[in-house]
Amino acid sequence: MGSGETYAATQTEETLTLQGQADIWKLIYTYGDSMALKSAVELRIPDIIRRHGGPLSLTQILAGISDAPSPDITCLARIMRVLVRNKIFSAQEASDGGDTLYGLTHSSRWLLTESGSEPSLAPLVVMENHPLRMASWHYLSQCVREGGSAFVKAHGRDVWEFGLENxxxxxxxxxxxxxxxxxxxxxxxxxxxxxxxxxGSVVDVGGGTGQTISEIVKSYPHIKGINFDLPHVVAAAPKYEGVTHIGGDMFQEIPHADAVFMKWVLHDWSDEDCVKILNKCKKAIPEGRGKVIIAEIVLKPEGQGFFDYTGLLVDLAMLATCNGGRERTEPEWKKLLQEAGFPRSNIITVNALTSVIEAYPI
Structure with missing residues (x-):
């Protein structure tokens, strides 16, 4: 190797080493992105900008925060700087040379909360970054060493019991x-x-307060919708036209319907528990013509799609939250469904974080 090649190799190694260091620094502080995002939601900054009808200065944004007895414009500027860098907000110099004006982007429109702004991911931002929710993430390494549930290690009970008590x-x-x-x-x-x-009828298993099944019924009014979840969950559910709320335990019995729908339910559970749930689903649908419709992430670890890397992070969220919960790859889904008595399945890619998985017992 000549001196030129040696020099080039040395420079390449130095660049890779520096990049490696930079990557670690970035990962160390990536939580700052989530915290800045949460702050914007809590302060209702996207709503303030939209309400005005156009970009605002920091002073104008602060004026729109109703519960700010001692506003700190420097603090807001530093948070907005990170959010602009992440393209959550736009920043443009005022035409008259005045203060920088901050506007909405395609991203911040997903953080609007006021009437007429649905769909919105703002409540999910707050929930996922709730201190009680975040506590279990600190136990992942302990789970590697000794197994068990990160959420139980953090709170002494699983997430469902914790929700019931809090x-x-x-x-x-x-x-x-x-x-x-x-x-x-x-x-x-x-x-x-x-x-x-x-x-003709769909039972949404683990349907929470009924928002999901209401969306199905709204699009398909001929469908009789059944929202099925734990009694304390459906007790807080609002009324939806065409939807009946039923409380119960999916491990015991699921209400009968032409089809079972599940969105983000099976990823909460181990394979063993999923087989039990799917067996109950099979008993709930008509023999020979029923089907189970599953809206879940289908992991693509090397994928480059819009949501592929997010799927890996959601898988870690399951590790931090649920005992045995996980996201699954296509082969893992096929294997799980076959073990549960669903030999025929079909995966449909849609414009969402999840895919649709159809499963048939024959």
Missing amino acids: PEFNKRFNEGMACTAKTVMSGVISGYKDGFDSI
């Missing part, structure tokens, strides 16, 4: 899950197209 946490959790209904279901309903046409 109304405020339960409210945040339900709001976070409900907001995903319109966001995810918009992609599911448009992408699944004719999948609900021939179905």
Whole structure:
């Protein structure tokens, strides 16, 4: 190797080493992105800008925050700087040379909360970054060493028991899950197209407060919708036209319907528990013509799609939250369904974080 090649190799190694260091620094502080995002939601900054009808200065944004007795414009500027860098907000110099003006982007429109702004991911931002929710993430390494549930290690009980005993946490959790209904279901309903046409009734297992099944019924008014979840969950469910709320335990019995629908339910559970749930689903649908419709992430670890890397992070969220919960790859889904007595399945990609998985018992 000549001196030129040696020099080039040395420079390449130095560059890779520096890049490696930079990557670690970035990962160390990535939580700052989530915290800045949460701050914007809590301060209702996207709503303030939209209400005004156009970009605002920092002073104008502060004036729109109703509960700010001692506003700190420097603090806001530093948070907005990070959010602009992440393209959550735009920043442009005023035409008269005055203060920088901050506007909405395609991203911040997903953080609007005021009437007429649905769908919104704002409640999910607050829920996922809730201190009680975040506590279990600190136990992942301990789970590697000794197994067990990170959430139980953090709180002494599983997430379902914790929600039952903590109304405020339960409210945040339900709001976070409900907001995903319109966001995810918009992609599911448009992408699944004719999948609900021939179905007279659908039971949404683990349907929370009923937002998801209400979206299905709204798009397919001929469907009789059943929202099925734990009694304390459906007790807080509002009324929806065409939807009946039923409380119960999916491990014991599921209400009968032409089809079972589940969105982000099976990822909460181990394979063993999923087989039990799916067996109950099979008993709930008509023999020979029923089907189970599953809206879940299908992991693509090397994928480059819009949501592929997010799927890996959601898988870690399951590790931090649920005992045995996980996201699954296509082969893992096929294997799980076959073990549960669903030899025929079909995966449909839609414009959402989840895919649609049809499963048939024959």
